Amino acid sequence: MDKVPPNNHFEANFTLETGDNQLMFVLVVDKNRKPLNPCHPARARKFLKEGKAVVLRRYPFTIMLKNVEEDCDNQQEYRLKLDPGSRTTGISILKDNTIIWAAELNHRGYSIKQSLESRRALRRGRRNRHTRYRKPRFNNRNRADGWLAPSLQHRVDTTLTWVNRLRRFCPITAISMELVNFDTQLIQNPEISGIEYQQGELAGYEVRQYLLTKWGRQCVYCGIEGVSLQVEHIHPKSKGGSNRVSNLTLSCVKCNQRKGNKPIEQFLSRKPDLLKKVLSLGKCPLKDAAAVNSTRWTLYRALSETGLPVETGTGGRTKFNRTRQELPKTHWLDAACVGQSTPDKLQVLIDKPLIITATGHGTRKVCRTDKYGFPVRYVPRSKFVHGFQTGDIVKAIVTKGKKIGTYMGRIAVRTTGSFNIATPNGLVQGISHKYCSRVQGKDGYQYTFSRKSCRTAVYVRGRIPPHT
Known part of the structure; x- marks a missing residue:
């Protein structure tokens, strides 16, 4: 249970975080911690000054009424909308046609992947040293059905954590999520069709022969011909690059050694035209699309287990709803436009959404190590x-x-x-x-408010929906 801190800790900063300039509604619970209808910031401020409520949480800002229990007859319906993404998930809460609360959840999937790769490298280095003998273990590598990599499972878990957290503070009655499937072949080549689509771009080729044909049998960086060429990663593998053919190119030994594990943007910083050519021929990375494809059904099944009706929508429907209302492209506005339940006219009262960044809960290391894996500091x-x-x-x-x-x-x-x-x-x-x-x-999360204003959105500062 959350501890209720003294009210005077928050009075000085309440206006700054939830002021009338952005109209982010305040979440409300009764004395038994049952969710009530969210209220306008002005009403919440009045409750706090009169001593009728105390602050339960700062992020998301939630107050608890002292002498009010849940009134089931006055409960209204609120819909939670999600726009799941690889790096950021948009979250919006709608009451009828009004967005009353919004946030953007930044995941840490790639930092998890980098930590696991660092741990693997350190352990591999220790195995090659003269350390004590440990018998190999081969019977603990079984994976359960529906297993996801930790970096992917994190995206599902953090999204579900915030769905359950918002349900504790707001009487949510339905959920909408975007269930999109990215076709990675069409992303790389929109005109692909027929046998080429079925068999892939490597049909009839070996990888090296395909790269020789694709890159003109010359070093992509210096253009030298007639020398021994090496297969090289555009985005270094040590920096998260993959072995996909779209991430491979050819370079001479000298250029390959000079580039090392530098990012392509850093190595070709003085050659912008060549950088643009390499990136366009190599195509964009597909890791974000693959991450969404891998987690979409797992997240849908997890949301279905909450017992609430779950509506799904396509990416095309989301874009149609957003462009029809002339709203800017942001994660939280995309979330508000998910599915057929989106009203014909959205009232956008929020200027800056809450930015939630997953930071984790620290590590279980008993000491810090240097880049070679040797302990340098006690924890x-x-x-x-x-x-x-x-x-x-x-x-x-x-x-x-x-x-x-x-x-x-x-x-x-x-x-x-x-x-x-x-x-x-x-x-x-x-x-x-x-x-x-x-x-x-x-x-495990860090909270800020977006510095970018969405003043280009269509703001309808009309009648505020009824609230507690």
Whole structure:
């Protein structure tokens, strides 16, 4: 259960986070923590000043009414809409034809993949050293049905986490999600058809012979001919590049060694025309499309298990709904336009959505290692110092010393009890734990509001729907 902090921790920053300029509705629960109808920020501010409510969570901003229980007769219907993506998932909550809450969830799938590859490289290095003998294990590699790679499963888990979290704070009655299937062959070649579509671009070729024909039997970087050519990755494999033929090219030994594992953009930074040619011939990476294809049905089945009706929509329907209403291309507006349930006229009252970035809960390493895998620094066993842990959002009121003032932000704890606080105005170091009070505990996510305004959207600041 979430602890309810004192109300005075939030009064100074309430207007900044949920002010009338963006009309992000405030989520409301009763004293038994049952979700009620979200309310207008002005009404929430009035409840807080009169002492009728306390702040339950800062992100998403949720208040709890002290003396009001759930009124089933007054419950209204709210629809949660999702636009699942490889890197970012758009989230919107609609009441009839009005968007009352919106967010963009940034996943950390690629950082998970890089961490796993780093761990694999370190373990491979240790196996080649003269260490103690460990018997090989071959019976623990079975994968259950429906298994997904950790970087893909993370996208499903984080999306489902926020669906369940929003259901605890808002009476959601239905869910809509975009269920899109990307055709990777059509992405690379929109005009592909017939036998070429069925057999693929390598039909009748070996990989090397195909690359020689595709790149003109010369080094793609310096253009030299008549020398030994090596197969080279456009996007380095150590940086997440794949072995797909669209990511392979040919280069001479000298250019291949000079490029090493540099990104193609860095290696050809002084040759923009050549960079454009290589990227256009190599085609765009397909990892994002493959990630969405792999997780779409898993996410759909997970949402179906919530017991709510789940509506699906195609990418074409989403684009049609968005362009018809002349809305800009953003993840949260795409989410609001998913499916046939999208109204003919959307009331967009939100200016800047909540940006949610998955950061994880740290690591289980007992020590930090250098790039060669050798331990360089000890990690404390306990993550808590004087009741705080790194990632908590705190409010520090410093009453004496050189840093007198009030600071609010995320902390990095130290065993000495002197913390660092990351505030919107910069990093403040050396704040004693005695001045700190927790606003919201660490939950594995970082929260900000988008700096980009969506003023180009069609804003209808008309009548606000009924609320509690």
